[in-house]
Amino acid sequence: MGVLELKNVSLTLGGKPVLNDVTVDFWEGHVHALIGPNGAGKSTLASVIMGLPGYTDITGDILLDGERINDLPVHERARRGITLAWQEPARFEGLRVDRFVLAGAKDKSTDTARRVLARVGLDPDKYMQRAVDRTLSGGERKRIELASILAMEPRIVLMDEPDSGIDVEALGRMFDVLVDFKERGATVVMITHSEEVLKHAEHAFLMCNGTILDKGPVDRIDGYFAGHCMPCGHTNEPDAGELQGAFE
Amino acid sequence: MSPTQQQIETARELLASLGAFGAHISGDDVAHLEVHGNEVVGAHLVPGLEVDAEQLDDGVEVHIRVKPGARIAKPIHFCFGMLPEEGLQHIVMDVEAGEDSYAAVQAHCTFPNAVDITHTMDAEVRLKPGATYEYFERHLHGREGGVIVVPKSKVYVGEGAHFKTEFELIKGQAGVIDFDYDVDCDAHSLLDMITRIWGRGKDRISVREAARLNGEDAHAVLQSHIAVKDEAVADVNNSLAANAAGARGHVDCKEIVQGAAVAKAVPIVEVRHPRAHVTHEAAIGSVDSKQLQTLMARGLDEDKATDLIIEALLG
Ligand SMILES: Nc1ncnc2c1ncn2[C@@H]1O[C@H](COP(=O)(O)OP(=O)(O)OP(=O)(O)O)[C@@H](O)[C@H]1O
Numbered sequence: 077m078g079v080l081e082l083k084n085v086s087l088t089l090g091g092k093p094v095l096n097d098v099t100v101d102f103w104e105g106h107v108h109a110l111i112g113p114n115g116a117g118k119s120t121l122a123s124v125i126m127g128l129p130g131y132t133d134i135t136g137d138i139l140l141d142g143e144r145i146n147d148l149p150v151h152e153r154a155r156r157g158i159t160l161a162w163q164e165p166a167r168f169e170g171l172r173v174d175r176f177v178l179a180g181a182k183d184k185s186t187d188t189a190r191r192v193l194a195r196v197g198l199d200p201d202k203y204m205q206r207a208v209d210r211t212l213s214g215g216e217r218k219r220i221e222l223a224s225i226l227a228m229e230p231r232i233v234l235m236d237e238p239d240s241g242i243d244v245e246a247l248g249r250m251f252d253v254l255v256d257f258k259e260r261g262a263t264v265v266m267i268t269h270s271e272e273v274l275k276h277a278e279h280a281f282l283m284c285n286g287t288i289l290d291k292g293p294v295d296r297i298d299g300y301f302a303g304h305c306m307p308c309g310h311t312n313e314p315d316a317g318e319l320q321g322a323f324e
Numbered sequence: 325m326s327p328t329q330q331q332i333e334t335a336r337e338l339l340a341s342l343g344a345f346g347a348h349i350s351g352d353d354v355a356h357l358e359v360h361g362n363e364v365v366g367a368h369l370v371p372g373l374e375v376d377a378e379q380l381d382d383g384v385e386v387h388i389r390v391k392p393g394a395r396i397a398k399p400i401h402f403c404f405g406m407l408p409e410e411g412l413q414h415i416v417m418d419v420e421a422g423e424d425s426y427a428a429v430q431a432h433c434t435f436p437n438a439v440d441i442t443h444t445m446d447a448e449v450r451l452k453p454g455a456t457y458e459y460f461e462r463h464l465h466g467r468e469g470g471v472i473v474v475p476k477s478k479v480y481v482g483e484g485a486h487f488k489t490e491f492e493l494i495k496g497q498a499g500v501i502d503f504d505y506d507v508d509c510d511a512h513s514l515l516d517m518i519t520r521i522w523g524r525g526k527d528r529i530s531v532r533e534a535a536r537l538n539g540e541d542a543h544a545v546l547q548s549h550i551a552v553k554d555e556a557v558a559d560v561n562n563s564l565a566a567n568a569a570g571a572r573g574h575v576d577c578k579e580i581v582q583g584a585a586v587a588k589a590v591p592i593v594e595v596r597h598p599r600a601h602v603t604h605e606a607a608i609g610s611v612d613s614k615q616l617q618t619l620m621a622r623g624l625d626e627d628k629a630t631d632l633i634i635e636a637l638l639g
């Protein structure tokens with residue numbers, strides 16, 4: 077049994093079905109990758125698991141350790157160990173890096189802040205006193221967000237495109253952090269468009285048009301990147317009629 | 325004239341009400357002045373600084389001179405306040421920062437037991453050419469908000485001078501604030517002004533920051549960061565005029581509104597020279613949802629997350 081399970085989860089947004097009868101389970105202490113084309117519903121799935129506002133009106137069940145958590149607010153889910161790293165982390169004017177990193181930390185000591193920053197490759201002496209605002213680059217903010225998650229010692233980490241906008245060195249750090257999570261027995265779900273990131277997972281899920289199209293070992297699902305997209309009726313492209321209308 | 329035992333006691337109590345903020349006021353090289361109601365209860369000067377205080381019926385008139393060329397290394401500490409629940413404290417402050425001088429002032433205004441107190445400040449500040457004068461004023465009020473605070477300042481920033489000022493009222497309830505700073509800036513001068521206020525309950529906050537960049541290449545940044553909750557009302561009027569070549573300025577107003585609170589912002593920018601440039605930005609709204617969600621995804625409940633975001637913004 078997975079530590080986190082979704083059973084027949086469906087969600088409609090703006091009159092459009094965005095998740096369609098999704099059933100998946102994520103295994104404790106394993107690293108999972110969720111791949112699929114733009115608009116497939118990957119980020120939506122992460123938002124639904126986290127219980128973000130606007131993503132709670134679902135049918136189906138979300139189970140943590142077999143217990144239904146559909147009705148828990150975001151912070152209660154987080155207190156039970158679920159957390160999310162955004163593709164584009166938020167900026168906080170005036171909020172110091174150390175305070176941000178320790179906001180949800182189990183151990184709120186300065187040592188923790190230093191340790192997690194060093195782990196993501198940021199010199200604590202240079203970064204602790206800075207603000208998590210627009211003066212940090214996008215990649216720096218991503219590393220700091222990852223540090224804040226490390227400090228939290230979560231059980232389930234959802235990472236939305238953890239590789240986007242970061243350099244090769246940071247990517248290496250991110251893979252090290254994955255090892256940290258694994259060693260602690262945490263479950264990781266990475267959403268990605270990168271074959272390299274996919275290779276660091278143990279299991280992969282291919283999503284398209286709001287459904288899980290395929291799941292299995294990484295080397296098989298990897299075929300998606302090689303151009304052998306699984307058979308799927310859905311296309312992101314407009315049909316010929318729509319195109320014609322657009323140019324009239 | 326050495327202070328009486330009673331004055332020493334009052335000064336000590338006043339400083340104690342500042343908590344950790346009162347801790348720095350020691351050492352021969354730290355200038356300080358403590359005013360309780362209309363009485364100077366403690367003072368210490370350092371070379372380069374002259375302070376004259378005259379007692380008024382309802383407050384004090386303080387003349388401050390930073391001598392030309394003087395560089396006062398450690399911040400000067402002022403503590404104004406009243407320990408009783410009721411009263412009036414009127415401070416008249418006249419400051420002259422001499423040519424090429426440097427001084428930084430940390431002023432604390434403390435009304436820990438206020439039920440019905442009015443604190444007014446009428447200041448005139450003149451920075452001579454090349455002077456740098458920093459004035460940081462922090463208010464510490466009790467929880468009940470029985471304070472009417474009326475700080476008014478007229479500031480002249482001379483050629484090449486730098487005036488930096490901050491007004492902060494975050495701890496305790498604001499009460500009624502009517503803040504009004506008006507600044508004229510000469511050529512090559514710099515002005516940095518920021519107000520940070522957190523209003524709660526039935527607080528009424530009015531902020532007016534106005535500056536005119538009259539000389540070439542004068543630069544100014546006017547900022548107000550204000551958060552209001554409950555039934556508090558904030559009204560911010562910032563105006564910046566650039567009247568000379570190379571004059572540049574920015575007005576930045578951020579207000580966070582929660583509950584039944586109301587916030588208004590009126591930024592006025594005026595440019596009277598083709599080579600002057602002024603920008604403004606005003607953002608009023610609730611706490612940013614992505615910030616909130618990020619902190620909630622770390623386990624903070626909505627109230628804790630909101631407070632952390634606002635505290636950070638108000639700095
Ligand atoms: N609030 C919303 N209202 C309407 N449609 C939405 C809303 N949020 C998402 N969608 C739609 O749901 C679909 C899935 O979006 P989602 O962001 O989950 O895709 P994704 O798989 O993460 O894509 P990408 O790889 O581009 O990040 C998209 O078609 C999107 O337009």
Ligand SMILES: [Mg+2]
Nearest residue numbers: 118119120236
């Ligand atoms: Mg996405």
